Amino acid sequence: MGKKTIHVSDFSGTVLRPDDEMVRVVVLEHPDLVAGPVRLDATPTEVENIDDAALDVAVVEIHDGRDGDEPRRVVLTASEFDALATDVPMAQLLRTAERVKPPKARKTAEKIDYGTIEHAGKPHRGRVTEEESRIVREHLDEVNKRLADAGLRQIDPADPEHVARYGFDLPA
Template identity: 40%
Template sequence: MPSQLINCRTGYGTTLDKPKQPLSFAADVLGYPIAIDFSQLDTMKGKLVGQKIIRFSDLSGKTVDDEDIVRVIVTQHPDLEGGPVELEALADELSDVEDSALDLVTFELYFPGEEEPDQLIMELDKFNALATDAPMPEIIKGATKVSRSAMSPRSGLVAAKARPDYASLEHAGKPHKGKTQDAEKKLVQEHLDEINERLKADGLRMIDLSNADHVARYGLETLAMERTKATS
């Protein structure tokens, strides 16, 4: 969160002779929490001769000195929307981060008939445990190298795209690999007819309340019973 230089003038450009606020107050300016100290205000001449900008840690809310600020760029997080974000924190707040960091493996799954790969992250030990014929490090070293620039749709590998958010009305109910999350189940349960209309328009399979797999996948047991009674 970059610091902001606060000009203590009114919106009409006139100098504040005396602040109506206490000598020190906190404010939120352009989305950045700051504090302004008016203790340097020369009340005799009505001129601001100095000001103090206080910055806060995004993690704890504690005040941060410039020499102790650590910039934290969050590149991946389930709640991220629209790209990476920047946070500011105290160095002491992050002292144990590197020791707590996990060894992770990022990989993609290209299933037959799927245009987009599933992008997954696993802990290193769990990923290595998938190898049963030989140690995973040996398999990785002997595996075929893949160049992103050399990929083409004909090769069966396509450039990775952002995975659809199945917990949204735009994508809920679409066929996909992996576990169906509670958020997607809830959307399907509450908007089944609307979702089925979209699926039909997109040429995808619709969710069938008479299909046991569909009912179990989206938790539609109650809805299936209600509609069965309504039609009987």
């Protein structure tokens, strides 16, 4: 028995022929995006005008002490943001403003235990313990659902890399 993969445009539902060109669109931010970036497939003609539709925007953080210590992130058109500068043109203001260093990544205080059902199967660079392997094999559907919900790659018991990593039995 063989398998046939059919590619379909996520935007239009159009079935793509094997010789059709496909474009990958990664959605990084969207009001309806809940679990991190996602990938959509499309045809080149479906996204050819996307650059024309792009907006000139300013993305700013407001550090005003509300919502705890977390800043609010605001996206507005560049012209609306530019209008806030009434003394000096915004372009000049941005050139002479104090530079901000990006925040340093915080190190987690506690070590993640991949030998638990909450973390088993998550991608990591360390050695896979026998306990993690056992949990992944015995609870594969639950582990894959959790991984998919988190936007992470799922575990395929037919993938040779996953077979070696988690100790799946090879199909006969």
